[in-house]
Amino acid sequence: MKVCIVFNPTARGDKAVRFRRELQSLASEWSLIPTDAPGAGRRLATQAVREGFQTIVAAGGDGTVNEVLNGWLDACGSDPTPKLGVIPLGTVNVFAKELGLPTSLDMALSVIRQGITRWVDVPTVALQTETGSRESRAFAQLGGAGLDSRAIARVRYHWKRKIGPLAYVVAGLEALRESAPIIEVTSEERSAAGDLVLIGNGRYYGGKITLFPEADLSDGLLDVAVFPKAHLGALLRFGAGLLTGNPHRFGGSVRWQSRRLELRCAGRMPFELDGDNVGLLPASVSLSARRVAVIVPG
Numbered sequence: 679m680k681v682c683i684v685f686n687p688t689a690r691g692d693k694a695v696r697f698r699r700e701l702q703s704l705a706s707e708w709s710l711i712p713t714d715a716p717g718a719g720r721r722l723a724t725q726a727v728r729e730g731f732q733t734i735v736a737a738g739g740d741g742t743v744n745e746v747l748n749g750w751l752d753a754c755g756s757d758p759t760p761k762l763g764v765i766p767l768g769t770v771n772v773f774a775k776e777l778g779l780p781t782s783l784d785m786a787l788s789v790i791r792q793g794i795t796r797w798v799d800v801p802t803v804a805l806q807t808e809t810g811s812r813e814s815r816a817f818a819q820l821g822g823a824g825l826d827s828r829a830i831a832r833v834r835y836h837w838k839r840k841i842g843p844l845a846y847v848v849a850g851l852e853a854l855r856e857s858a859p860i861i862e863v864t865s866e867e868r869s870a871a872g873d874l875v876l877i878g879n880g881r882y883y884g885g886k887i888t889l890f891p892e893a894d895l896s897d898g899l900l901d902v903a904v905f906p907k908a909h910l911g912a913l914l915r916f917g918a919g920l921l922t923g924n925p926h927r928f929g930g931s932v933r934w935q936s937r938r939l940e941l942r943c944a945g946r947m948p949f950e951l952d953g954d955n956v957g958l959l960p961a962s963v964s965l966s967a968r969r970v971a972v973i974v975p976g
Contacts, residue, residue, distance in 0.1 A: 681790070682709040682726045683765070684719050684746050685737035693783055694767045697737060700783070708735075713742075723749025733761045733973065735790055739768015740819060744952040748816050750970060751800065763790045763973040769845075770953065773819040776880035776895065777974045793973040798895045800968050801879050805949050805961035817951040820883060823941060823959055824861050824874035825908040827948040828853040830955050846884070854908075859945035861959065863904055865936040872932070873908035875941060877901070877963055889925060892935065899935040900965050906930060939963045 687698065701710055709731070711722050719736065723746040726734050736746035743764055750762060765786045766774035777796070780786055802816045832849035862871045876889060878901040883889035890901035903926070926933065941949070941961045948955040 679733060680709075680731050681707075681733040681735060681763075682711050682731045683735040683737050684711050684713065684722050684726065684742070684749075685765075685767075686719075686742060687712040693781075694738075696783055697765070697767055704787075717745060719745030720749040720752065723747075724753040725749075727753035727760050731760060733763055733790070735763035735765060737765040737767055739766070739771055740773050740952040741954045742768065743773050743818050744816075744954065747800070747818055747970065751816055751968075761795060761971045761973055763793075765790070770885055772882050772885060773880070773952065775886050776819060776882050777972060779975065789975050790973055792976060794976045795971045796896070796974045797969045798972045799879055799898060799965055800970050801877070801900055801963060801965050803949070803951065803956075803961050803963050805957040805959065807957050813957060815951055815956050817879065819878070819880050819952055821877040821949065821951050821963060822875060823943070823947050823949045823961070824858065824872070824905075825850065825853055826874055826876060827950040827955055828856070828858060830950050830953065831948055859943050859947065861904075861947060862942045863902060864940045864942075865902075865934070865938060867934050867936050868932075870904040870906075870932040872904040872906040874905040876903045876905075877939065878903075887925060890933075896969070898965060898967075899937060900939060900963060901935050902933065902939055904932045906932070937965045 711726060713719050713722060719742055723734050727750060734746055734750055736743045764774050764779055766779055779789060800816050802814055803821060804812060804814050807813050829846060829850040832852050833845050860871050861875050863869060863875050878890035878893045880895050881888050881890050881893045889903060893901040941959050943959040947959045949957050949959055949961050
């Protein structure tokens with residue numbers, strides 16, 4: 679099996695440091711491709727597919743997975759031959775948790791060697807870039823706009839290094855202090871509006887919070903949750919719901935499933951995919967028949 683690993687050589691954290699220590703031993707078995715700039719994972723994954731690698735592994739967090747997935751799509755088009763692997767080295771690793779991947783580096787490498795293949799849906803988003811052009815991007819686990827994306831815009835790198843996932847909580851509290859325009863979501867099934875819109879391919883959000891209990895990575899459907907209000911009281915009710923095992927129990931969210939969604943906003947609003955802001959509303963989110971073969975535990 680011809681395998682390459684796309685990884686960030688400057689990644690922080692104990693697992694990333696240990697991974698870099700093991701690179702020399704891995705080099706005798708697999709090809710190692712370090713990223714050289716933000717966003718480079720997409721270009722490098724495209725190049726790897728075109729060079730004939732049968733498995734492309736994203737070693738990093740959800741952002742790295744997103745870059746490699748988009749590079750895979752750029753090269754493959756409708757050809758699903760190369761497989762996608764994941765070695766979770768990031769801060770949160772939601773997609774890895776969704777797949778049931780182990781957090782141990784040794785075990786994660788063992789999954790790449792001995793795991794089985796699972797076909798996973800690939801949602802795509804057409805949205806506006808910062809320069810005003812339109813771009814299409816795919817995501818693996820989650821997309822969102824509103825309080826979520828506004829908080830991501832406020833996360834500082836040194837916070838992530840010092841306090842990990844709590845950096846997003848701090849940024850979210852900052853975002854709560856500002857007023858923001860309402861987001862409108864429409865589909866064939868229904869429409870809703872609110873301060874926060876989250877779109878799931880899988881069940882989990884922000885770690886292992888089951889935000890979309892009916893979601894399945896292979897069901898051919900997007901799951902959407904619209905929160906009419908995203909203020910401190912609403913977040914406390916959300917937290918109370920988490921304690922009961924149902925985050926939606928007290929939050930008043932509107933949820934449904936669809937294959938296509940339209941998001942609009944009267945003001946400037948960032949849109950995030952897999953934990954990174956990638957553009958601005960308006961956006962069209964859709965799910966086609968295209969899927970990717972992902973390596974998961976056997």
